[in-house]
Amino acid sequence: MEYTLEYFDRFVKIYAKHLSENKEYLTQLDAAIGDGDHGINMDRGAKAALERLKSMDPKTPGELLRTVRMALLSTVGGAAGPLYGTVFMKMSIAIGNKEKIDDKELVKALEQALLGIKTLGKAEVGEKTMVDVWEPVVEFLKEKVLKEGYELPDICEEVIKLAEERMKATIPMIARKGRASYLGERSIGHQDPGATSSYLFFRSLCEALQR
Template sequence: MGLNEMTERVGVEFLHEWLLEFARVVKANKDLLTSLDAAVGDADHGINMDRGMTAVLANQEANPPGDPAGLLKQTGVTLVSSVGGASGPLYGTFFLRMATAAAEHADGLDAAAFAQALRAGIGGVVQRGKAEPGDKTMYDALAPAAQALEDALAAGAPLTDALQQAAKAADQGRDGTTGMRARKGRASYLGERSVGHQDPGATSAALLIASAAASATKIIH
């Protein structure tokens, strides 16, 4: 089951499309992500994420999961094992926690359950990376995205529109990292010199949310 306009249930079809789109935009922005990381980190974020998402799609093709939790778990395990640096454990944990939240929804998640799964994934990122708001990390894009999604759904917006709002919030959170001083990760070693640089993790996280919004629109329309 994909994302149906009547039921708005997130199933394997939608999740596969989301990951396919995320892999595409990561590849398209690989050099950007790497250049952003060169300013504050190891200059490998784009390369690592591209390698990881390529592996995710290859594993899906070779062993296609039959339910949302299985697909999310496979994605998380693949990212942990194939992405270097901090990104692998963080993104891997994100999808593994989403998988746990989706375990009771073999036939697909409704909008509220998807929002809860996304929030669970972000909780995993926080636990793994010990990130807080303003630390200049991927959390600064993910947290406002989750809040915007939940607020839009609570106001009665369909999931497609709610995800568009989430993507806008993620972009704003990403942009906000430029003026922050890094307090986590390798960028924190730079101190004040980290100010003025957009965070690469927040940038890829914003791409993740934008990919979900684009994929929902594609599946429905």
């Protein structure tokens, strides 16, 4: 499959819609173990990204992703702004100035995003962060797309299911990073908000395939 400017535009709009619809839910999750602003911040960042895309009118996927990154960095507070800004920055660098990419290039861009998240956040799987969704999903995509030759539309149901499972798997974990780590064992029993917004990210990537 080919992933063009139109595809990435759909993805950002769908992700923004999910963040808006789940703003209160994400905020409630964050209130339990964090600053209580993840939903508000992500929704504000997504709305700013949509406004900036209207005014900037990007011509390539990479340019669109860079535009989203700048909007997130300038409007999203806390750790989420730099982390999601890194996601869009690393993806834009991986894609470069190409007008369209294929499934393998998309997966490689997501792999670079994961590396960026881990480098910036210094987090690993099992520490109750967005990495708990990102790493299993990216590893699954690498196996299916890079090694076995599947296209994303063929495996999207599995991607969404895996992302949801890994999101829920953060509930029994003890937080090891960020403000949530201050709670120690009291963080057990709460779903990580960053893992939740990451689930919505991958869900949006798949839903953007359906015109």
